[in-house]
Amino acid sequence: MEKFVEVLADKTALIARSRDLILEKIQTAISQRGQFTIALSGGGTPKPLYEALAAESLPWDKIHIFWGDERYVPPQHPDSNQLMARQAWLDRVDLPETHIHPMPTEADNPTADAQAHEAQLKDFFPEAQDFPAFDLILLGIGDDGHTASLFPHTEALEVRDRWVTIGNKDGQPRITFTIPLINHARCVLFLVAGASKQTALEHILAEEGDPLQYPARFIQPQGELYWLLDRAAGSVIEDR
Numbered sequence: 001m002e003k004f005v006e007v008l009a010d011k012t013a014l015i016a017r018s019r020d021l022i023l024e025k026i027q028t029a030i031s032q033r034g035q036f037t038i039a040l041s042g043g044g045t046p047k048p049l050y051e052a053l054a055a056e057s058l059p060w061d062k063i064h065i066f067w068g069d070e071r072y073v074p075p076q077h078p079d080s081n082q083l084m085a086r087q088a089w090l091d092r093v094d095l096p097e098t099h100i101h102p103m104p105t106e107a108d109n110p111t112a113d114a115q116a117h118e119a120q121l122k123d124f125f126p127e128a129q130d131f132p133a134f135d136l137i138l139l140g141i142g143d144d145g146h147t148a149s150l151f152p153h154t155e156a157l158e159v160r161d162r163w164v165t166i167g168n169k170d171g172q173p174r175i176t177f178t179i180p181l182i183n184h185a186r187c188v189l190f191l192v193a194g195a196s197k198q199t200a201l202e203h204i205l206a207e208e209g210d211p212l213q214y215p216a217r218f219i220q221p222q223g224e225l226y227w228l229l230d231r232a233a234g235s236v237i238e239d240r
């Protein structure tokens with residue numbers, strides 16, 4: 001694993017750097033493999049990044065969009081990660097609808113939806129031996145140290161034999177990529193902004209620590225790992 005930690009001056013610089021990195025990864029993946037596969041994160045942090053990517057002229061017919069996690073709500077629900085990405089980015093560009101691969105959330109059965117999405121991924125990545133290698137998985141962290149929907153001390157952290165599983169946020173189900181799937185990516189990019197993330201970040205990036213308490217510590221991909229932080233979040237790292 002190659003690990004890079006960058007502290008950017010502010011959120012604007014953070015978004016510009018992450019946009020440029022993604023544009024570089026798109027170009028490399030398409031020139032080497034003919035397509036680019038990305039899994040998106042939800043929450044508030046990546047929204048301006050999606051808006052910035054919507055302004056780019058890209059080979060949309062070679063780009064496939066997935067999600068690393070999803071809230072267990074219908075696709076039109078205001079909490080839906082899919083809805084946010086569609087409004088900020090996907091609905092604004094000429095991306096074929098067949099290239100958008102949301103996590104299903106409407107079976108009224110999170111286990112069935114997680115299994116259905118795993119089957120969809122297996123159809124998309126027929127060559128995958130044990131786990132697929134996404135070109136880029138975009139992640140955030142919560143103030144509690146969670147990433148994707150891998151929450152502290154939850155069963156999802158133990159899952160090693162599935163691609164997709166059920167997350168648990170305070171008793172509410174979510175759908176989430178598993179740790180081994182994320183760790184199989186060619187590149188994992190964490191985007192972290194705001195002072196509220198400082199404490200979690202300090203524990204996640206420390207030499208020693210408990211990954212069950214700070215699940216983002218489990219993310220050690222076989223490819224590249226980028227931590228892009230704005231100064232409000234990353235000053236704790238600079239001060240170390």
Ligand SMILES: O=C1O[C@H](COP(=O)(O)O)[C@@H](O)[C@H](O)[C@H]1O
Pocket residue numbers: 040041042043044045046069070071081139140141142143147148149
């Ligand atoms: O619940 C979630 O939270 C994290 C972090 O969100 P943010 O609002 O603090 O940026 C996010 O990465 C995850 O995808 C989302 O479902």
